[in-house]
Amino acid sequence: MAISSINWLEDNIKYAGEGRAEFANPRVILEGPVIIAFNESGESEIQMEFRNISGCVEPNILELLNRNVSTEEYFRILRFSKQIEANQCTKLEVVTPNGTFSSIGINIKHYIPNYLNNVLNFFVLTSQFEVHDKEAKYWVLPLYNLMTNFYRYPREWTHPLSISSKHVGIIFKFNCSICFIEPLEDYEVRKDELTNFKKPKKITSIMVGELRSIPKDSESLDQQVPINFLELLGLATGTEIGSPYIELRTAEGELVKRIHVEHNNPIYFKGHVAMDEFCGRGIGILLDNGQSLLHLGNSYMIATLKHLVRAGSRNLDIDEKLIHIFQALDGLCEIFDLKTQNLNQRINTSQQKKIKAILEKASRDISAIAVDDEQSRVIGEIANRTRTIPAGTARDFGLSLSDLLKLFDLADANIIEDYYQDSENRKSWIRFLSHCRGVEIHKGFLEFDGDEFDFTEINVIRAHLHDILFRLVFKMIHYDGTYRSPIQTLPKEANWVKPNTSPKMLGYH
Numbered sequence: 001m002a003i004s005s006i007n008w009l010e011d012n013i014k015y016a017g018e019g020r021a022e023f024a025n026p027r028v029i030l031e032g033p034v035i036i037a038f039n040e041s042g043e044s045e046i047q048m049e050f051r052n053i054s055g056c057v058e059p060n061i062l063e064l065l066n067r068n069v070s071t072e073e074y075f076r077i078l079r080f081s082k083q084i085e086a087n088q089c090t091k092l093e094v095v096t097p098n099g100t101f102s103s104i105g106i107n108i109k110h111y112i113p114n115y116l117n118n119v120l121n122f123f124v125l126t127s128q129f130e131v132h133d134k135e136a137k138y139w140v141l142p143l144y145n146l147m148t149n150f151y152r153y154p155r156e157w158t159h160p161l162s163i164s165s166k167h168v169g170i171i172f173k174f175n176c177s178i179c180f181i182e183p184l185e186d187y188e189v190r191k192d193e194l195t196n197f198k199k200p201k202k203i204t205s206i207m208v209g210e211l212r213s214i215p216k217d218s219e220s221l222d223q224q225v226p227i228n229f230l231e232l233l234g235l236a237t238g239t240e241i242g243s244p245y246i247e248l249r250t251a252e253g254e255l256v257k258r259i260h261v262e263h264n265n266p267i268y269f270k271g272h273v274a275m276d277e278f279c280g281r282g283i284g285i286l287l288d289n290g291q292s293l294l295h296l297g298n299s300y301m302i303a304t305l306k307h308l309v310r311a312g313s314r315n316l317d318i319d320e321k322l323i324h325i326f327q328a329l330d331g332l333c334e335i336f337d338l339k340t341q342n343l344n345q346r347i348n349t350s351q352q353k354k355i356k357a358i359l360e361k362a363s364r365d366i367s368a369i370a371v372d373d374e375q376s377r378v379i380g381e382i383a384n385r386t387r388t389i390p391a392g393t394a395r396d397f398g399l400s401l402s403d404l405l406k407l408f409d410l411a412d413a414n415i416i417e418d419y420y421q422d423s424e425n426r427k428s429w430i431r432f433l434s435h436c437r438g439v440e441i442h443k444g445f446l447e448f449d450g451d452e453f454d455f456t457e458i459n460v461i462r463a464h465l466h467d468i469l470f471r472l473v474f475k476m477i478h479y480d481g482t483y484r485s486p487i488q489t490l491p492k493e494a495n496w497v498k499p500n501t502s503p504k505m506l507g508y509h
Contacts, residue, residue, distance in 0.1 A: 007185055008253065009142060009163065011040040011203050015129060017096030019048050021110075021120070023087040026056035030084075030120065034094045036101060040203060042244035042262045046092070046122040057083070065118040074116075081115040092122055099131040104218075104259075126261045136214060136248035136256040139225045141207040143181070144242040145268045146233055147191050150183060151277035151284070160253045161208045170277055172287035174226055179209035179287075200267045201242065211248070221246070227263050229287055231305040235473065236283045238271030238312050240264060272312030274470065274483045285481040300335045301476070304328045308469050312486065318455075318462055319445045325465045326397070326437045332472065333400040336407060340395050397437040398430035405468070408475045411499040412468055412506065419503040436461070460507045463487050467506075471497065 019034030030050040037045045053062050061080045064073050089108040094101040109123040138161055150168035157167070162182060169182035183205045184190060190202045207229070215221035225246055233241040242264030248257040275282030307328035311321045333339050366383040402413040413430065420429040436458070439446055446453045466486040474483070474494040482491040487507045497506070 007163070008161075009140075009184065009203070009206060011142070013038040013258070015094060015096050015101045017094045017101070019092065019094040021048060021050075021089055021122070022091040023055070023084065024090045025087065026083075028053070028055035028057055028084065028087060032118070034101075036094065038244070038260060040244070041201060042260070042265075044124065044127075044260070046124060048120045048122070050118050050120055062118065065116060069116070077115055081112050084120070085111055089122070092124060092127075096129075099129055099255075101127065101129045103127050104261075124260075126259075128260065129258045131254075131256055134250055134254060134256045136211055137251040138249045138253075139209055139211055140247040140249060141225065141227075141230075141243045142203045142245065142247075143205045143207055143230075143233070144201045144203055144244070144264070144266050145194060145239050146181070146205045146237060146241050147194065147239075148237050148273075148283065149276040149278045150181075151281060159208070160251065161206075161249065163206065170283050170287070172284045174209050174287070175212050175224060177210040177212075179207065181205055181207045181283075194268045195270070197268075201265075202268075203244070215248075221259075226287075228302070230264055231302055232286055232477070233283070234266075234309045235305055235470075236273075236275045236286060238273045238309065239269055240266035240306070240309060242266040270314045271309060272466070272484070272486055275481070282481045282483060286477075286479055289478050300331055303331055304469075304473065307331075308466075308473060311466050311469070318459060319440060321466070322436070322440050322446075322458075322462055323444075325462065325469060326440055328469055329401055329404070329465070330397070330437075333397075333404050336404060338400045338403045338407070396434050398428075398432075398434035401433060402430055404472070408472055410468065410471060410475075411497060411501065412464070414499065415497075415501060416464070416503060416506065416508065419508055433461070433465075460509075464506050464508075471495070 015034075015036040017034060019032060021030045023029070029052075030048065031052040031054075032048050032050040034046065034048045051062070058076055058080055061076065064077055069077065088106065089110050090106045092103040092108055103124045104126040107125045111121055113119060113121055140161065148170075150164075151170055153164075153167045153169060153171070157171075159180065162169075162180075163185060164182040165185060169180045171178060171180050173179065184203065187204055190204045193199045194202050194204070207226075209224075209226070211224050213220070213224075215224060227243075230241045230243060242262065244260070244262055246259045246261070247255060249255055275286065277283055307324040310316070311324040311328070313321070316324075330339075363383040367380060369379060405411075405413045416429045420427055420432070436446065436453075446458060448455045448458075463486045470483065470485070471494060474480070480494050482493055484490070485492050485496075488505075
């Protein structure tokens, strides 16, 4: 039977049936009715009322439960309960009238809430519900916290799993087939609960696509369901996006399998909205390119995107935002082997020889100022370090960032370094960034009460570095559409900064 209602998505899910729990050492099997409930946040409550016990347990133990017992009987129950709680549960399976619920893996936690009753509670990290004798054609990802301006579909657009009565969504391609994202029918109500902070996360929309083949294991499923697109959606919308489960459905939309595994655990916050479908169909273009990305899905890219999104959060102060930006840029410099600089490679041979001679002379001059044996040992060590510590190497954040920008053909370092050198203070932007990064990472905050840091200047630098981080990510994921820059709210092309771009356009006045 095909789906008869556009409100087919379930956010509070319940299963009930006869269950079987298997324990490893000693081998014990408990059987009885089980009730399972998942709330919208993905949290589960699983409770078994076991009515049959087999395996290595004390005889007739079940008969002692749920009644008054003697002291001797109580200690028998206590030994049994401790044995069960200490035992590793390796499998939980529940047969319901509509299908079978089962645990995935052996990471199953359990406890007995009342030792005198025959009730056992479970917590299963990953599980699935499967309907037999049905063939899957589509995958479905419910999306936490996705809020954006959706695109009005072409009039001829239709799909058996479409839930939008307003005929709006986001269309993109994945695995050579058309996929889409649509808001739930009560999207505005859910959006209101998030924006007014009544709920930390809500399912607001769904992502749907077509399977290339029937997935036989989790690895083949991962290749067909773009879980990593959650991070890209976060980049676009300015808040972290997650999903409580994956569904597989038939051509008519009937449920075949539901895999309960939470991807991200997002808490909604208002952040920097970089793109939507009103901004040059940015999200659709972003996802179109997603499947061929070399970097997407790697741990460093996931970390970079999380820092990028959190750096735009309105809940954070300027120090917290800068720390996220610096950590993201540090990580990228590490990945591309740019954390250490060989300074000798940046100067000619003649300059290298002159520097070496100066350091050797300085070492001799330092050694000559010692006046007694104790000072001689200390000053001798200082002199030795002057001569032997490599003068040609450095671990400088500003230089690392400059090299990173050069690697990705971004002109910002040259533009702003020249601007700073031409200013009244004639300081180096590169060195100043290194100093700011060191203070933020090691101290945790910049002091704006004195003369060292000016809030307006630092805020300009923060917005510029945030924009640089966006454009670095765009280069890595081959995005060439439009976005809203943290510097200017008007839509910009991803490669809008050129060598002749004025510092004023980058926020420096």
